[in-house]
Amino acid sequence: MYSAWAFKHKPKTLKEVVGNREAIQKLVDWVKSWDREIPKKRAAFLYGPPGIGKTVTVEALANDLKMELVEKNASDYRTEEAINRFAGLASQYGSLFGAKRIILLDELDGLTGTADKGGVKAITDIVKIAQCPIVLIANNAYDLRFLNLRNYCLLIEFKKPAASEVLNRLKIICLREGIQAEENALKFIANRSEGDVRSAINDLQALAQGKRKLTYEDVSWLGYRDRQEAIFTVLRMIIYGKTCEGAKRAVDMADVDIDMLFEWIYENVPAHLTDPHDLANALDALSLADVYRGRIRSTQAWSLVRYVIDFMTAGVAMARVNTKTSGWTPFRFPERIQMLSRSKAERAMQLEIGQKIKRRCHISANRASKEILPYLRIIFKNNVEMAAGLAKWLDLSPEMVDYLAESEEKAGAIKALLG
Ligand SMILES: Nc1ncnc2c1ncn2[C@@H]1O[C@H](COP(=O)(O)OP(=O)(O)OP(=O)(O)O)[C@@H](O)[C@H]1O
Ligand SMILES: [Mg+2]
Structure with a gap:
């Protein structure tokens, strides 16, 4: 039960x-x-x-x-x-x-x-x-x-118990529940709870119930979840804001910087403003904000930041005229940032493959990894022969084949063809 x-x-x-x-x-x-x-x-x-x-x-x-x-x-x-x-x-x-x-x-x-x-x-x-x-x-x-x-x-x-004390309690509960937990997984939960033992136990249960083992990977996304929830509130204030003031105030609540907030708004406006005129107006406002962002970047004229904020918050809020609030649309994490936030190792790998493509196609490695690599991925996933041919032509290393094929099975088949 x-x-x-x-x-x-x-x-x-x-x-x-x-x-x-x-x-x-x-x-x-x-x-x-x-x-x-x-x-x-x-x-x-x-x-x-x-x-x-x-x-x-x-x-x-x-x-x-x-x-x-x-x-x-x-x-x-x-x-x-x-x-x-x-x-x-x-x-x-x-x-x-x-x-x-x-x-x-x-x-x-x-x-x-x-x-x-x-x-x-x-x-x-x-x-x-x-x-x-x-x-x-x-x-x-x-x-x-x-x-x-x-x-x-x-x-x-009564004061908040120290994280080490919360940790001790979590360890005992794991022992009783028969869960082998990594020390830093429990430490992470304990630290995050800020002394609230009940919430630490609730988190532990949510993450570990039904498991034999609990690793750091299982828990580390938790910290991210909070920030994500906070940003959703901010986005709602901006995209569904009724007043310029309210939309502008949202910026103070966001714990991300202006550039990151811009990405969030930009990613989510199209899904939420379903009326084409509203969307066009919102994107117009965002493009103006972006012009000022560019100006700041090139001239360091930080005083312009207020225009960036006005356009990307109040400008977007005021764009919503005809769009009806219909049902619930989830907010999405900005695609562009997701791409950047992939692990460093992954980016290094992408660039190395880019280098290989560059040699054959005479385009920059950077551009190759952005524009050609996605297609290689699709080919490596779907067509073993063609993938093997390309791997040979581009002189890809076995690790690169592994990376592009994503599954061990596919990579094995491609490497078998390469001999
Ligand atoms: N110091 C603690 N040591 C061990 N377990 C604790 C401790 N504090 C809280 N817990 C766990 O959290 C649950 C809730 O604790 P408790 O009801 O005593 O909190 P509280 O301080 O009275 O909170 P509230 O102010 O919300 O009533 C307990 O049933 C217990 O499992
Ligand atoms: Mg109580």
């Missing part, structure tokens, strides 16, 4: 919780102090960013100390009836079955607005006189709403 690993591998004991050792110790000491006397602060207020183990710490602690945990989402305590029940629970340390009780009010941030001011006040009143430990949790304890409540609480800050 499918289950979320973050849930399946929830720590059962405090030993399993990574990070925040000091904070956890402070909480444990405070809970234990109840056995001696009621402490001055009758509630502990845990706060910190999401997914770092606040809730799970309280659950594991109750488990370790064999306490009865009464766990509630704070927003459940809005009705008077619920508050009375809470007050009743909080009035006794020992539960019916002898275990000591601890009450957890989770997600205090869920209480919003003035309507819930009453809720926070009711909770505060109960905390003041509680006879058993109450733990409160919120992302931000310094919200104004908690100003008074805070006076009655032991504040305990």
